[in-house]
Amino acid sequence: MINLMHLLPNLLNSLGVVLSTILLQIPMADTFRSEGKIYVVLAVVLIILGGLFYYLLRIERKLKKLEDEINKNNP
Numbered sequence: 001m002i003n004l005m006h007l008l009p010n011l012l013n014s015l016g017v018v019l020s021t022i023l024l025q026i027p028m029a030d031t032f033r034s035e036g037k038i039y040v041v042l043a044v045v046l047i048i049l050g051g052l053f054y055y056l057l058r059i060e061r062k063l064k065k066l067e068d069e070i071n072k073n074n075p
Contacts, residue, residue: 015049
């Protein structure tokens with residue numbers, strides 16, 4: 001089973017590279033930056049990604065618990 005905690009730093013690094021590349025190439029990002037709205041967009045994206053990671057961690061824990069229970073009942 002893949003441990004998500006080992007993948008998290010790599011995913012965040014990749015996300016940072018992609019976001020910085022996108023934000024530097026889109027003229028609309030200049031408008032957002034000048035008006036200070038880019039921080040709102042970034043906060044919303046981070047909240048959504050944080051929720052997804054939390055959801056994945058919960059599912060992983062539940063699956064691990066079920067796998068342990070199955071292995072315990074079927075030696």
